[in-house]
Each structure stands twice: as C-alpha cells, then as structure tokens.
Amino acid sequence: MSTDLEDLSSLAAKSASHSLKRSRILYDVNPQAAFLPSVDPVIMASSIARRKRRIQPGAATSQQGRGKSSGSALAMVAGSSNNPAQQVGAMGGKSNTALIRTGDDSNAASDEPKMGGILVKSKSSSSKVKIPTPTWHAPWKLSTVLSSHLGWVRSIAFDPTNDMFATGSADRTIKLWDLAKASVGASDALKLTLTGHISPVRGLAFSPRHPYLFSAGEDKMVKCWDLETNQVIRHYHGHLSGVFCLALHPTLDILVTGGRDAVARVWDMRSRTEIHVLAGHEHTVASVLTKSTDPQIITGSHDTTIKLWDLVAGKCMATLTHHQKSIRALAQPSFENTFVSGAADCLKYWQGKDGRFLKSYTGHKAVVNALAVNEDGVLVSGGDDGSMNFWDYKTGYNFQATNSIVQPGSMDAENAIFAAQFDGTGTRLVTGEADKSIKIWKQDAEASEMTHPIDMVNWRKKCLKEAKQRY
Numbered sequence: 001m002s003t004d005l006e007d008l009s010s011l012a013a014k015s016a017s018h019s020l021k022r023s024r025i026l027y028d029v030n031p032q033a034a035f036l037p038s039v040d041p042v043i044m045a046s047s048i049a050r051r052k053r054r055i056q057p058g059a060a061t062s063q064q065g066r067g068k069s070s071g072s073a074l075a076m077v078a079g080s081s082n083n084p085a086q087q088v089g090a091m092g093g094k095s096n097t098a099l100i101r102t103g104d105d106s107n108a109a110s111d112e113p114k115m116g117g118i119l120v121k122s123k124s125s126s127s128k129v130k131i132p133t134p135t136w137h138a139p140w141k142l143s144t145v146l147s148s149h150l151g152w153v154r155s156i157a158f159d160p161t162n163d164m165f166a167t168g169s170a171d172r173t174i175k176l177w178d179l180a181k182a183s184v185g186a187s188d189a190l191k192l193t194l195t196g197h198i199s200p201v202r203g204l205a206f207s208p209r210h211p212y213l214f215s216a217g218e219d220k221m222v223k224c225w226d227l228e229t230n231q232v233i234r235h236y237h238g239h240l241s242g243v244f245c246l247a248l249h250p251t252l253d254i255l256v257t258g259g260r261d262a263v264a265r266v267w268d269m270r271s272r273t274e275i276h277v278l279a280g281h282e283h284t285v286a287s288v289l290t291k292s293t294d295p296q297i298i299t300g301s302h303d304t305t306i307k308l309w310d311l312v313a314g315k316c317m318a319t320l321t322h323h324q325k326s327i328r329a330l331a332q333p334s335f336e337n338t339f340v341s342g343a344a345d346c347l348k349y350w351q352g353k354d355g356r357f358l359k360s361y362t363g364h365k366a367v368v369n370a371l372a373v374n375e376d377g378v379l380v381s382g383g384d385d386g387s388m389n390f391w392d393y394k395t396g397y398n399f400q401a402t403n404s405i406v407q408p409g410s411m412d413a414e415n416a417i418f419a420a421q422f423d424g425t426g427t428r429l430v431t432g433e434a435d436k437s438i439k440i441w442k443q444d445a446e447a448s449e450m451t452h453p454i455d456m457v458n459w460r461k462k463c464l465k466e467a468k469q470r471y
Contacts, residue, residue, distance in 0.1 A: 153432025168201025
C-alpha cells in the first residue's frame with residue numbers, strides 16, 4: 001500500500017510540474033505581454049497535495065455496475081472511517097437500495113485506508129411510499145330480487161324524498177317502485193308503469209325542485225313526465241341518434257343529455273330551448289355528470305376521453321386522455337370535489353376542480369357499465385360479466401368482490417350489470433341487470449372488523465407496485 005501511495009505522489013508532482021512548464025512556454029512566446037510570477041514553493045506543495053487527494057484510493061471514486069436486476073448505477077465509495085459499517089453507495093434506481101460496507105472492528109482505528117470488507121444491500125426504502133389506511137366497510141349481500149320488466153334494466157333513479165325509485169328498461173317502459181315495500185319484497189311494491197318510449201330507456205332523473213321525471217331513450221327522445229298526472233308534458237328534440245345518458249343540474253333548471261351523435265346537449269328545462277351543443281367527442285357520449293361549480297359538466301365518451309366543460313361559454317376546459325378503453329360510467333360523491341370514471345381497463349380517480357389525475361383503481365377485470373358511491377365512501381362498480389367490486393372511495397381499497405346470481409330461466413350470458421344506484425341513505429344499493437331483474441343489496445349487519453378484516457399485507461404490496469407506475 002505504501003509503495004502505491006509513493007507512486008501516486010510522484011505522479012502528482014510530475015503532473016504539477018508539467019502544468020507549470022506548459023504555462024511558462026506559452027508566456028515565453030511574448031514575454032512583454034504578460035507578467036509571469038516566480039514559482040512559489042507553498043503553492044507548488046498545495047497543488048501537489050490537492051492532486052494526491054483527488055486520485056488516492058481514500059477519496060471518492062465511483063464505478064458503475066450494470067446489474068441485470070436493477071439496471072442502474074451503484075456508486076461505491078471506499079475510504080477510511082472510524083465506523084465498522086460504512087455506507088459506500090446509494091444509487092439504487094427505483095428501489096433506492098443502498099450498499100453498506102462492513103469491515104473488521106480491530107482495524108477501525110487504523111489510519112490506513114481499508115480496502116477489505118463486503119458489500120450488502122440495506123433494506124429497501126419503501127417507507128418513502130405513503131401507504132394509506134383504508135376505512136373499514138361491512139360487506140354487502142343480496143337482499144331482494146324484483147322481477148317485472150320484460151327486457152334489460154338499463155337505468156335507475158331515486159326520488160329526492162327517498163320514497164320511491166324508477167327503473168327504465170329495454171322493454172320501453174318506466175316503472176316506479178315503492179322503496180320500503182321493494183326492500184322487503186312486497187308484492188305491491190310496483191306503483192306505476194309509464195309507457196311512451198319506442199326504444200330502450202337509457203337515462204332517468206328526478207327533479208329535486210319539481211314533481212318531474214326526465215327520461216331519455218334510444219329513440220332520440222327526451223321526455224319530461226309530470227308525476228302528478230303521469231303524463232308527458234315536454235319533449236326535447238334535437239338529438240340525431242339514440243340518447244344514452246341524462247343528468248340534471250343541481251341548482252339550475254338545466255338538463256344535460258348525451259348520445260350516439262357524439263355531442264352533449266344542454267336544455268332549458270322550462271322553455272325546451274337548446275342552450276348549448278357541447279361538441280368535441282369523436283364517439284358516443286355514454287355518461288355525464290353535473291356540478292354546481294366549474295367545471296359544471298363532465299362527459300365521458302366511447303372515444304376513451306373525458307371532457308370538462310364551461311357551462312357559460314359552452315366550451316371545453318380540459319380533455320383527459322388517460323383511459324385506453326371506452327368510458328361507460330362516471331360517479332361523484334357529495335362529500336368532496338372529485339369524481340371516478342370507469343372503463344374496461346380500470347377505474348380512475350380525478351380531482352374535480354381541474355381534472356388532475358389522482359389514482360387508478362385496478363382489479364376489476366371487466367367492462368364497467370355502472371358506478372355508484374354513497375355518503376359512507378363506498379364505491380361500487382358493476383361489470384358486463386356480472387361482477388361487482390366494492391371499494392373504499394378515498395384509498396381505492398377493494399374490500400369485496402362478488403358476482404351477481406342469474407335468475408332461474410336466464411342464460412349465463414345474461415349475467416350483466418347495466419345500472420347501479422344508492423338510495424338517499426346509502427344503506428341500500430339497487431342494480432339493474434341483463435336477466436331483467438332488479439336486485440336490492442344491503443350491508444351485512446353481522447359483519448365486523450374481526451370477521452372481515454382489512455388485508456393490509458396485500459394492500460401494502462399493491463400500493464408499492466402501483467407507486468412505480470405513472471397511470
């Protein structure tokens with residue numbers, strides 16, 4: 001070791017001498033143009049010392065290791081230290097793993113640089129990834145099955161008083177149900193059947209300020225029903241093809257519909273005037289949300305994009321292109337300014353103010369046709385294969401995955417969920433399915449955190465895996 005240091009010292013001295021010699025040669029060409037000071041031995045000695053420190057083994061030297069597993073550079077530092085375990089590198093790429101150099105304790109006080117020891121990996125610094133703690137929710141179970149429709153049940157809407165709900169079907173009818181009687185399976189739960197559409201009814205909405213029910217169908221029609229006389233009092237003409245979704249503004253007398261003509265139309269509820277035609281999508285507008293704050297209208301389309309609209313100007317504020325499949329469902333809670341979109345690839349969680357992407361909810365491997373969220377933060381997604389996933393809304397923890405049961409006499413292929421809606425209290429979930437039935441779900445009253453605990457081990461693994469992905 002001493003021989004190597006002597007060789008390095010001589011090399012440093014020669015290098016410093018050659019550097020000064022080159023400077024003198026340059027100045028000798030024109031000695032009148034510059035003044036060259038005499039050689040100062042102190043400066044010479046400090047220059048040699050700096051070069052020694054720069055190239056001696058105890059200084060910071062790095063080498064890059066291209067491992068097959070990490071593929072990232074690991075900085076290795078070897079030097080004298082009083083600690084028996086010395087950190088010699090921390091350049092671990094995504095996992096941020098560190099290399100720790102361990103040596104002999106007996107040589108810890110030696111002044112010579114230690115070149116021995118072994119390199120070991122420290123624990124992964126996964127503590128930097130924040131693992132949210134999910135809120136515990138009781139599992140849901142099937143309570144009641146209602147059979148009255150003669151076609152697929154495509155839409156569901158609840159009355160603001162929570163006394164009744166309406167269902168629209170492919171049999172071209174709208175049925176009104178008493179919620180209390182339907183929850184217990186009473187034979188007189190059906191209150192009324194409305195006929196007037198000539199194609200499947202795809203959208204329903206109750207007005208919170210008027211005794212009106214709005215319906216939209218694949219027959220290009222948007223109707224306003226007076227529930228006091230049970231008759232159609234207004235028609236809204238303008239769509240060029242089937243109308244697939246419908247929503248009412250929470251504070252204004254405005255109606256928003258979207259359809260297969262790739263536009264969303266904004267209507268004045270009273271005068272039946274078309275206020276705006278929100279054009280920009282390239283395919284069917286399958287879902288729409290309305291809010292009292294900007295963006296007041298959110299649309300999801302089969303062209304895999306979500307658009308946020310300025311209601312006053314009638315123009316698009318932002319376009320979200322994160323999804324790779326058709327967006328068939330949107331849902332928003334009442335307790336925060338966010339919303340969730342559902343497609344065949346995954347569910348995505350968005351900031352409601354500016355459409356900023358927050359999180360992906362992965363695990364539901366089906367075409368998501370329906371989304372609903374209640375006051376307790378329970379999000380449900382229904383797929384075209386009859387699968388239902390229940391999520392903790394804020395964290396995305398999938399606390400239950402179940403399948404709907406096909407009714408006797410139906411084919412297995414008819415095990416699809418087309419619509420889902422929570423009642424006003426959030427304790428009942430109503431789903432409309434392809435077996436022509438309406439199913440009412442409720443929480444298991446006997447479940448507890450002991451019988452159905454949160455699987456934190458798999459949840460932590462999933463969070464760490466998703467932290468490495470962008471979308």
